[in-house]
Amino acid sequence: MIPRKIQKQLLHLWAGYPVVTITGPRQSGKTTLARTTFPDLRYVSLESPDIRALAESDARAFLQAYPAPVILDEIQRVPQLLSYIQTMVDESGMNGQYLLTGSHQPQLSAGISQSLAGRTGLLRLLPLSIQELSDAGITLERDDYLYKGFMPRAYRNVLEPHTLYSDYFATYIDKDVRQIANLNNLSTFETFMKLLAGRCGQLLNLSSLANDIGVSSSTIKAWLSILEASFIIFRLPCYYENFGKRLLKSQKLYFTEIGLATWLLGIREPAQVARDPLFGGLFENMVVLEALKARCNAGKEPDLYFFRDSAGTEVDLLFRKASDQLIPTEIKGAMTWNKDFAANICKLRKLSPKFTSGFVVYSGDMTPISNDVKYINFKDAAQIVD
Template identity: 60%
Template sequence: MISRQIAGELTATAAEFPVVTIIGPRQAGKTTLARMHFPGHAYANLEAPDARQLAMSDPHAFFSQFPPPVIVDEIQRVPELLSVIQVLADSSRERGQFILTGSHQLRLQEAVSQSLAGRTALLRLLPLSISELETAGIRCTRDEYIHQGFMPRLYDENVDPTRLYRSYCQTYIERDIRQMINIRRLTDFEHFMRLLAGRVGQVLNLHALAGDLGVSSTTLKEWLSVLEASHAVFRLNPYFENFGKRIIKSPKIYFTDVGLASYLLGIESPEQAARDPLIGNLFENMVVIEALKNRLNAGKEPELYFYRDNRGDEVDLLFRRNRQLVPIEIKSAMTFNMEFVKGISRFRKIASNARKGYVVYAGDLTPDLPDARVVRFTEVDTIFKDSAS
């Protein structure tokens, strides 16, 4: 079993709060993480009909059968249980008594904010990171990572990526989506996901997508919020503080697992990934999400943005720390080119609070230049270690 970097944060929060809530996409490893770290806790899965029915009909009987300390899986299925957890947590001074997991961010966060405000720590777990895999002795090429993604089952059980993501999409769309919103034609939602996969790393234009799909942009906003709420995609917002009206203010969208994006694009092998016209976009997706994982695994807010203005100046990723900005350019090429640094150099002239940046690419040469340090894509975590100093 591959060790997770968020484990230290889980241990720390369980020692400080009576309740710890772990949210994230399906199959990211939330249950495995909780059960490995708290082997002495009782365990209840609210996906199981009998456990869910008992929790809904008689919460006190439920906690008699599954007394704290307890792990409650998929808590969003019975949000009414949270008010009972509040009472039980308040009646005891014990920490780490309730470990909750959930896959639907909006529904769960609304319920948590009402019932468990100040009583729970909230951790967000995404699929495996490159750093976690390399620590476990697993090393893949750029194209292998892009094709297969980072779901734990791929590495723990050697599951075929295409079969895994096909099953994932069927489960996600046919069950989870139906629970969250009323969609008359699920094929339209599937088509929307495929169109989004073809636009990762691009500034989002819902009006154009609405025209392609024949669905209103208002409906697409709702669908996008569902994808975000279930942690399937991540919205990267532009940074426009102090730059005036010339800045692009629409977000970019990335899939929280690049393997899902590749599946939606019909990529069935690493060789096909290497030849795909969107290899640069998919590589950017992978690196942006690696940065996001690094922040979330440390229990931090992402503080990640991008910069683009109407003159075409752009920085793929900005990391804000202590009012300073770290510009990061992302290139899928395996050969370094000084052109990679130009966007960072221009941005440092525009932004007085911009620090020396980074170029993340797929090659081996890693020079240290005046405006940027060059790192391999497998070393994204070093950016945040350096920025902490």
């Protein structure tokens, strides 16, 4: 197993809460993390039909058969257990009792807000980060990262990425989408996902997507909620504050697994990546997700935004380090250093003293500091949120 940065936070929360809940996309390593961190805990998978049947029919008998401390995997399959767990932990008054994992946010978030509020520590585990791979002695070239992606299975097995993500997509459609929503036409939903992959790093336009697919904007909105609920996509909000200009209140869209986006675009070998007209969006997606992973692995809220106003001033990523400190970052896929990469950051700093220093993340190896902007290689993108 490749060691996960989030493990430190897991141990910390386990000591301070009666329940810890790990959420995240399917196959991001939640079960492996739980079982390797706590190898002596009893493990129960609610994916098993007979075990799930007992939990659904007689929750008390289930919890007596599998007493705490225990790992309950895929807890969203039986969300009614959460109310009974609340009673158990309130009676025991002890920390470190139930370690829950789940892939579907709607059932978990509703159950947690109703039953486990104040009783559970929450962690979101995303696919592997470049930093985690590097610490494990695994270093790839830029286009190989974009092609292979960051799913743990991609580094544990010898499966080709196109096979891995084809199977992943089929499993997601069958097990997740069908459980969250009733879709009349799965092929239309698949087309929708392929169009989304082509919009990585772009402003989200519901009407445009609806017109391209031939469905209503409300349907697109519902489908996006499904993807976000199952951790397939991440929506980056626009930072809004009155800096004297009209700012665009919109969102940008990214995939939590760049390998899936690359596969959806029909890229079947690393040599195709840089030649693809959507390369810039894919590269930006990878860098933004590295920042998001670093925040999640530290057990913190993302505090990530982008900036764009009606005058055309735009910066790819903003990190709100403090209430009075916003760190801007521009993301460029090029391998050659160019001082003009920081032009928009310099413009942005004139709007408010809250915009401090900044970064340019690119594919090159030169790391100068120019106009108080630090240039870094994409493999060090986690520095953005340090």
